[in-house]
Amino acid sequence: MNLIETILLSVSLAIDCFTVSVTSGIILHRIQWGTFLRMAFFFGLFQALMPFLGWLGASRFQHLIEAYDHWIAFALLAFLGIRMIRAQFKEEETASFNPTSLKVTLALAVATSIDALAIGISFAFAGFKQLESLWMPLTSxxxxxxxxxxxxxxxxxxFGKRFHLRVEIFGGLVLIGIGIKILVEHLFLQ
Incomplete structure (x- = not known):
């Protein structure tokens, strides 16, 4: 995975965090630096931790499914991308939550990072063999x-919600694109 792909993947994974944060900003109606920084810290931490945990679990059984790893990576990325795009066309639910609560922030951090766990699994199948090779993507x-x-x-x-639709669809398309690239590389370029 090159630098551009790493940055695109990082931004795509951060889209859920962005969306939840926009919603939190709308709910709070004013800048609350402590709340915003705490939310950003936990979102960043969990988004970086979950791919590591997914990679760790998947790398233990990679040798059993190495012949199909590119299909697995493609399927995971395509599934997540399609899910992200579909979420834009569903009716938005109005959730009542308090973004200033640490408990709510932690729950949101875990919820927005579940997709990152699947990305970590795809890392194990996309050639990330050593822990050192994960440093750049996880940090990014x-x-x-x-x-x-x-x-x-x-x-x-x-600014409210006016950027919501385009950002989610872009993130989903990037995930699908990276999945297709992995599949094409394994099927036609090796």
Whole structure:
């Protein structure tokens, strides 16, 4: 995975954090730096931790399914991308939650990072054999999630929901595109 792919993947994973942060900013109606920084920190932490946990679990049984690993990576990324795009066309639910609560922030951090766990599984099948090779993607994912979460909170306060649709669809398309690239590389370029 090159630098551009790593950045695109990081931004795609951070889209959920961005969306939740925009919603939180809308709910709070004013800038609350402590809340926004805490939310951004936990979102970044969990988004970086979950791919590591997925990679760790999958790398233990990779030798059993190495012949099909590219199909698994493609299926996971395509599934997540399609799910992200479909979520935009479902009716939005109005959830009553308090973004200033640590308990709510932790629950949101876990919920938004579940997709990142699947990405970590795909890392094991996409050639990340050593822990050292994960340093750049995990760091990039954590930083992108932190930055986009903080930006989303501020955008939510100032601009409302008008960026919501385009961002989610873009993130889903990027995940699908990376999945197709992995599949094409394994099927035709090796």
């Amino acid at each position: 994912i954590g930083i992108a999630s932190f930055v986009l979460s903080l930006a989303g909170s501020l955008i939510g306060v100032f």
